[in-house]
Amino acid sequence: MDLLIIREDPSVIFLATWHGLFISKDGGESWQQSLSLENDPVTALAASPSGDRIYVTSNLHGILVSTDGGIQWRETNRDLLAQWALTLKRSNTSVYLGSYGGGVFRTDDQAASWIPKTEGQFGQYVDSFAIDPTDPRVWYFSVYGWVYKTTDEGQSWKSYQVGVWAPLRSLCVDPANPLTLYAAAGWEGVMKSEDGGLSWKLLRNGLTNLDIRGLALSPTDPSVLFVSTYGSGVFKSTNGGISWQACGEMPNPWVEQLAIDPHNASVIYAGGDRLSKSTDGGATWNQILDAWVPSVLVDERNPGRVLAGSVNKVYISHDAGTTWSEVGSGLPASRIVSLCFDAQDQNRLYAGTYGLSVFAVDLAEAGCAAAASAPSPTAFPAEGGSGNVTVSAVADCPWTVTNNVPWILIPSGSTYAGPDTVVFTVAANTGSARSGNLAVAGRTFIINQAAGCEYSINPPSAYFEPTGGTGSFELSSLIGACPWTATSSKPWLQITSPASGAGSATITYNVGPNSGADRTATISVAGLVFTATQESGCSLQISPARADFGDLGGGGAITVNSGQGCPWNATTSKSWIAITSGAPGSGYGTVQYAVAPNSGPGVRTGAI
16 A cells, blocks of 8 residues: 655665555565554555654554554554544533544533533644542643643633643643642653643653653642653652652553552552553552553542453453453444543443544443442541441342541451441541541442540741741640641651650741742641741842844843742833733743834933
């Protein structure tokens, strides 16, 4: 179907056929197959002059690229048609589809109808989609090199250039600070914004593979991030992306998507060439499913239930990946690139396909169902006690019991089958009031326990100048002497002593110098919060500070640097000087201006 001869070495020839791509290194005397796409013909070829970088196109797999002369291949554009679903996301009431060619759609009626939310606004090719976990009216979606934001559920949009020209394959919003965004920028690294998308910075220190595919935030500590790469496994950051370290060696390092167990942040699933699982935060990995898995989903209401999207099928596990079965008959011969539960029905699963729209899978019909009654009781005193949950199910129907805190004990085990009663125990509490989750047969229940002691702090807050300084507050035990640990929310607020203890104590801290905008940080201890507020230390620098023009006028530019997060604006003192772009701004920026021609007799002076 297509023939290509390498310019710098004419003895190397590539041939595109209905049965794949073939290569000859001896001028056509002999041939070897370089690429097979399983009944998907290779339709066109292109290559660099040396032949080290080769591009091919196909009907079902889109565009593929090899950077080693045809030995290994990867797809560069995953979606080329309007109905190709790239990402599915769920809010409390709706399900959203980000498509490649059709923009963003929303359904409120279990996919009976889809409402376009970006129609007529801009290009319709969506790389990824994210919802602010603290405000469901705020959405973000990415288009090659750009991020778009709405604060009114898609009625109006603003666009922000990220600063790199690359696909933004995954977007994440920090649930603790929703103005902090992360984007997986393929071939560049990780982009981060701390002002809701207005400005971005590139973070890739320690990333040895920049073919970034997936991005995930720890559900318990948003400063801990994981990214998946195609060929080098998973990387981890513990400081908000400032630096990265490679996780443990994986059985299959070609990873497309990541999913972290919302009930146990140490459990990570990595889908790609195969599905792997880590139970220690990425230090070690084990393969748990021998299938290509471009999408993976953990049921937040039942941590034992994991869904894996493959080619024309979805796998389900009820025991966190130990055993698997297939669900959903009638799915098309296409890979499942995204999975999402319905907003109202957790047994209704949506599967977004590569090129063939969205399909619904009824998980209740796919296998047996177990129903758990509410625990009796759900509230316990400080001294603890025992409770029970009754489960009704058909014989041999498997279901699991898990807890997310060690003080909720399940002495009889965690795996069950058929009808049964779960007996659990709540340990005595010597600290502040606490809550934990008990997940039984797909339902999650909140167990509350009263405090075993009570503390107070004085003063509850302090104010500091930009130079910083030291301070202290008193932690007083009013009831009991429970153990406690003090933690700071920001690195510039450092606890000097003590960081842990029991009973009353004087906790001292240090506030570092501030060269940016006003900022606030907290120290959490014994269930209480101390707040430190520091005044802005912003300083403005501009270059050049002077410019001279002839009588014909002209244009110029001023470089501005006010420190990270420091806002500034630009105005003119004369009407014949006009600001053309760049203001207002924040941190580093460039202001463009224009000077009108001078038709008067004398020299004139103005200021910006």
